[in-house]
Amino acid sequence: MGQPARPIALATRGLCKRYDRPAVDNLDLTIYGGEFYSLLGPNGAGKTTTLRMVAGLLKPDAGSIAIDGIDALADPVAAKQITAWLSDEPMIYDRLTPFEYLEFVAGLWRIDATVAERSANELLEWLGLAAHAHERCEGFSKGMRQKVALAGALVHNPKVIILDEPLTGLDAGSARQVKNVLKERVAAGGTVIMTTHILEVAERMADRIGVIAHGRLIAEGTLEELRRMTGKDQVLGAASLEDTFLALVGDAPAVAAE
């Protein structure tokens, strides 16, 4: 008997977005439920554009996006109900406290107040923000603000969590807390899709890695599979993700200038 089909958390087909040149070019991406997926690529490859389209912040020029089977373009509200987005720049309200911010997010996602409050207190505890729960965010450091934003992304228990370089500017302690919370979410059945330039994080945390260059997915798989794709696994041996990544993007054809 065959293996049961893995649930698909995110599927994009023929996804396109163009500015002066193609930013995302016929992208087909499949990410499975319960997976920690890391999306890598050089600057300007189309990672953020792709994720912003998935999160509903940008309209694609063509293609489809399905989140847990929901057509995100036809029914964006239903898709957003099970999705969370966290950008690299933590956007929170300076004059709200973390507690008030999480209450606001819970209201937007129609989460039961009692359940949301319990979840909020747990998250603030895990992220080391419990002592600051009732202080206005205006005095917070970058790391604290990012953790508040992350708590906001998680308080409504999303199925799919999309993060764009969430560890940028965080100190080691804050980064460790964020990584632990994300690992816990994946262990509980959630799906995490993350872009990062810190390849060691992707190497240690990701179940699968996708490499984007010039708006196209040029490689995808586990770290071992990516090493084999470069054809240099015999030469490089247990090459790091950095070596593998550089080998892959170095070979990627550029889009012809128009």
Added chain:
Amino acid sequence: MTAGRRHRARTAAIALIVFAAFMHLLAWSMVGPYANAGADKPTLVTMTGCLLLSGSLLLSQAMESVTRAFYTRSDLDLILASPISPRKVFSVRIARIAGSVALIAMLLASPFINVLVLLGGARWLAAYGVVAAMGAVAAAFAVALTVALFRLIGPKRTRLIAQIVAAVIGAAFVIGLQVVAILSYGSLSRLAPLQSKWLIAHAPGLDSAMWLPARAVLGDAGALTMVTAASLVILGLAVAVFSVRFGDHATAALGVSQTVVRQRSRGFRRRSPGAALRHKEWTLLLRDPWLVSQSLMQILYLLPPALMLWLSFGESGTALVVVVPVVVMAAGQLAGGLAWLSISGEDAPDLVATAPIASRRIIVAKVEAVIGGIAIVFAPLVAALGFVSPLAAMVCGLGVLIAAASATQIQLCFRVQARRSQFRRRQTSSRIATFAEAFSSIGWAGAAVLAASGSWLALFPAVIALGVLGGVRLVSPRNS
């Protein structure tokens, strides 16, 4: 100014010319009769009163600029780390504040001065010099006042207190004159007390130095020279005394953002997405220092009509129609600021945009927050008006809602993605929106007062206000 579209440049230029022509016509009706005034005592008293009134507004403006210079980080790190003497840099900065205050004052006064020059001769050009001198003195006093607040109450409290002081200074003299006018003459005219026989009789003699600024405006070259020299000395003193430690104060001011503000804790409350959005907007508005100073200013400006209301309680209420346009204008002005903060000043746009709520519903909730806030602020006055004149109250209430809705609509047409901390730049980021808000509020105020008087002529300013809204929709970036 044209939100980035060239074809709107021509429209904006035409609108500016029309606006300038309108302002000159208005000035003609207000100051035309005084073009040939001489240096007699009544003229000097009235002129000096007007200069003091303008001066208080300039001081208020200058305090806003100085507070902004202290609390904005921008290039402070670069300046303090550079080999250029901070004293030189901050001397220039203080002088620049003086220059910008003076320039704005000259711009606003230009229709009136131009009309006086046209009708009364070149002597009135001296008024530009007096206005510039007043700008310099206002900047000097503003720096001194702000530094004094720093030393008295510390940088943490100065930010808010300075804004409140600026609002009160700006309003106090104007309102004081109105209160005296109401108590003495039953009129809202600010000039009534200045033209009273009692004041003229008790004012200093014609040779008093007190009349120097007024004489300078009337074209006295000697007086103009003395006024200009005095203003430069005052500004020079301010620069010499305060530029030395300007950098220290600015650095201390930046540390204010690190202070901790705790809020009372209570459990999560169940809310719908729309209710959550409204509650968030109201919470942020209530905690916004701009709102505190602006609301205080609007409330202060409402004091004279409220006083008139109280004095007229039990009378027929026909005199109360003068209250209506003041209230409607105040509502329009306040609503414009609230609408910008709610609609454009969204600090977490990604969060709101990725929430499972239709974008239209988000906008509706923000508009509800603005209109609801206006209703809460102005309902007590409208209710009080209802005891004296139900018709005036009904017209006033409707005028408040329509003026607020119009200001909100203008902000929707020109909405941008900005941070709340950029609020002060809103009036320069789209001047068309700023002018449209002003014209719309004036139009609805005019319509309200005529409607409250039972005149069908109310249709004309209403049509003008609607025309402004229609024009805004045509030129707004969202229609391109």
